[in-house]
Amino acid sequence: MTKGYGCKLRNQILAVAEATAKCAKPELADICIDAYNSLTRAQESIDANSTDAFPWLIGSASRFENLGEFDNAIGAYVKAISFATSLTLIDRGYESFCKARQILEDGLQRSDPSLQSPALRQELAKAGQNLIKSIKTAMEGSPQADLQAELKASILGGISLKQAAKEDDMKDLVIVDGKALYEKKAIEYKEGADKYIQSGMLKNAVVFACMAALADLMLGKPKEGISYLTTTAANSGHKDEFTENLIFRWTKLIFKALVENDVPAIDEATTLFLQIPWGFRDDKEFGRRVMDSVRRKISQ
Numbered sequence: 001m002t003k004g005y006g007c008k009l010r011n012q013i014l015a016v017a018e019a020t021a022k023c024a025k026p027e028l029a030d031i032c033i034d035a036y037n038s039l040t041r042a043q044e045s046i047d048a049n050s051t052d053a054f055p056w057l058i059g060s061a062s063r064f065e066n067l068g069e070f071d072n073a074i075g076a077y078v079k080a081i082s083f084a085t086s087l088t089l090i091d092r093g094y095e096s097f098c099k100a101r102q103i104l105e106d107g108l109q110r111s112d113p114s115l116q117s118p119a120l121r122q123e124l125a126k127a128g129q130n131l132i133k134s135i136k137t138a139m140e141g142s143p144q145a146d147l148q149a150e151l152k153a154s155i156l157g158g159i160s161l162k163q164a165a166k167e168d169d170m171k172d173l174v175i176v177d178g179k180a181l182y183e184k185k186a187i188e189y190k191e192g193a194d195k196y197i198q199s200g201m202l203k204n205a206v207v208f209a210c211m212a213a214l215a216d217l218m219l220g221k222p223k224e225g226i227s228y229l230t231t232t233a234a235n236s237g238h239k240d241e242f243t244e245n246l247i248f249r250w251t252k253l254i255f256k257a258l259v260e261n262d263v264p265a266i267d268e269a270t271t272l273f274l275q276i277p278w279g280f281r282d283d284k285e286f287g288r289r290v291m292d293s294v295r296r297k298i299s300q
Contacts, residue, residue: 009032009037032063043079053083054083054092058096061076061099061100064076068112069114070104073103074107074124078127081097088281089282090134093131094131097127182215182218185212186212189212192204193205193232204279209233218290246276253265253269254269266291266295273291
C-alpha cells in the first residue's frame with residue numbers, strides 16, 4: 001500500500017521497518033501468522049464460553065514471546081486471566097498471571113520499548129485485582145456463587161462445556177478426548193503434590209496426591225493409582241495427616257466402589273464429597289467428574 005504494508009491477519013497497515021524486520025523473513029513470518037491465528041481462535045472460543053480458549057491463548061503468547069513481542073505476549077495472558085476469572089478457574093488464572101508477570105519483568109530488564117507505556121502494566125494489575133476478587137467470592141462459597149461456577153466452569157481443563165456434556169453419555173471410564181487430558185492431569189498433580197510436600201503445605205499436598213491417583217484411575221490403572229497414593233502418604237513424613245484427611249477417605253471410597261463394584265461405597269463418597277472444603281473449584285469439578293464416571297461404570 002502507499003503508506004506501508006497491509007497485514008490481512010491484523011487488518012492494519014504496518015510500518016516499513018516492521019515489515020522488513022519480520023514479514024520479509026519466512027521463519028519469523030510463520031511464527032507471527034501462527035501467533036495471530038491462535039489469538040483469533042482463542043477469541044472465538046471465548047465468545048463461545050469454551051475453555052478451549054486457554055491452549056490457544058498460551059500458544060499465542062508463547063509465539064509472541066519467541067518473536068520478542070513482549071507486549072503482545074502479556075496481552076494474550078491478560079485475556080487468559082480475565083477469561084479464567086469469569087469462569088472462577090482460580091489456579092488457571094493465577095498461572096497465567098505469574099507467566100505474564102515474569103515476561104514483564106524480563107522485558108523491563110531488557111528495556112524493551114513496548115513495555116515502557118504504563119497502560120499494559122495497568123491492564124495486568126487490573127486483571128490480577130479482579131482475580132483476587134474472584135478468589136474472595138469463591139471462598140465465601142455462597143449457593144449462588146457455587147451455582148454460577150458449576151454452570152460456567154469446565155469439567156476438565158482444556159475441554160469445552162459442549163464436549164463435556166457430550167461425554168456424559170459415554171459409558172467407558174476412559175472417555176473419548178479424555179485420555180490425553182488425564183495423562184496430563186496425572187503428571188501435573190503428581191508434580192504439584194511433590195512441591196507441596198517439600199514446602200510443608202500438607203493440605204494442598206493431600207488434594208493434589210488424591211487428584212493424581214484419581215487421574216490414574218480414570219486411565220484404567222487403579223493399582224498404580226492406589227499404590228501411588230499410599231506410597232506418597234507414607235513417604236511424606238506425615239502419614240496420619242494424609243490418612244485422616246476427608247479427601248483421602250473420599251478417594252479411597254472411589255477406588256473401593258470401582259474395584260469391588262460397590263454401589264454403597266459410591267453413595268457414601270457422594271455424601272462425603274459435600275463435606276470436603278475444596279480450595280479450588282476446578283479441583284472440585286474434576287473430583288465430581290471422576291465420581292460420576294465411576295457411578296456410571298458400576299451401574300451398567
